[in-house]
Amino acid sequence: MILNGYNEALVESIRGWLREDVGSGDVSTQSTIPAGHESKGIIHAKQEGIVCGIPVARLVFEIVDPALVFTAYVQDGERISKGTVLATVEGSTHSILTGERLALNLLQRLSGIATRTRTYVDALEGLGTRLVDTRKTTPGHRMLEKYAVRTGGGHNHRFGLYDAVMIKDNHIKGAGGIAQAVGRARAQIPHTMTIEVEVESLEQTEEALDAGADIIMLDNMPADLMREAVKRIKAKAPHVRVEASGNVTLNTIRTIAESGVDIISVGRLTYSFESLDISLDLNGKKER
Structure with a gap:
């Protein structure tokens, strides 16, 4: 199961996306190609990258027509070059x-996210820093996009508002301070759940430490300030994990990692990627 038990929901999503695209019927195909016509479709890459979404594309075609025969020639996570044949699909034209279109849309976007993620992972080579995504995902596509991040070699942050406490600036303002926010959260959540606090200064870093945060996120801090914050956190509470976030690019990520942070979260992985160019060409009538 490619998405840790998400397949049932994925099937329902695909059915909905097909209804959106197909509506009452594919009038172009129905009006130009005789019923009963059969073909072989070749799915191939038009640029280099990391492929992701092969099982999803297979699922699309299976839902459209269980009689179609989908054959994959690569696996998710493989680096592909321009011209690589990813899969074929045979049967009813x-x-x-x-x-x-739906199969390609998903395959292109997921491969784009996996490819972008791999470039960031490669930039961290030799360091122990973990690259993670954020909740800045396309509505309705979070599970798929986070799967693509994992396929590219990254890791997932929280999946939603329900699986971890992240106290950000607006929570701090609403609660009346970091200590108040952490204290209230700690009193209500299970002992298995972590509390992360977003800080923007050394003063807030100290407040988060004193409040007992499990993870401290250094938000948009300059490199010198970040190094000092990491130094203070590790000296006072070595068990506390340190995350960096905010305007992380390929040009800055290694410098950020060298400050000593444990985790770097990058929203660009899922909201500022370029889809990989992948195409499907019919290769004549299917051979019998």
Whole structure:
């Protein structure tokens, strides 16, 4: 199961996306290609990158027409070059063309996220810093996009508002301070749940430490200030994990990591990626 038990929900999502695209029927295909016509579709890469979404594309075609035969030639996570044949799909031409756009949309976007993630992972080579994503995902696509991050070699941050406490600036303002926010959260959450506090200064860093935060996020801090914050945190509470976030780019990520932070979160992995160019071409009538 590619998405840790998400397949049932994924099937329902795909059915909905197909309804959005197909509506009452594919009028272009139905009006130009005879019923019963069969073909072989070749799915191939038009640029280099990390492939992701092969099982998802397979699922799209299976839902469109269980009689279609989908054959994959690569696995998610593989680095592919321009011209690589990723998969073929054989059977009803009507069915292939009905599922083509959705399958490609998902495959292109997930591969784009995996490819971007791998570039950031490569920039951290030799360091022990963990690269993680954020909640800045496309609504309705979070599980898929976070899967793509993992495929590219990254890790996932929290999946939603329900699985960890992250106290940000607005929570601090609403609660009346870091100590108040952490104290109230600690009194209500299970002992298995962590509390992360976002800080913007050394003063807030000390407040978060004194309040007993499990993770401290250094938000948009200059490199020199970040190094000092890490030094203070590790000297006072070595068990506390330190995360850096805010305007992280390929040009800055290694410098940020060298400050000693344990984790770097990058929203760009899922909101500022470029889809990988992948195409499907019909290769004549299917051989019998």
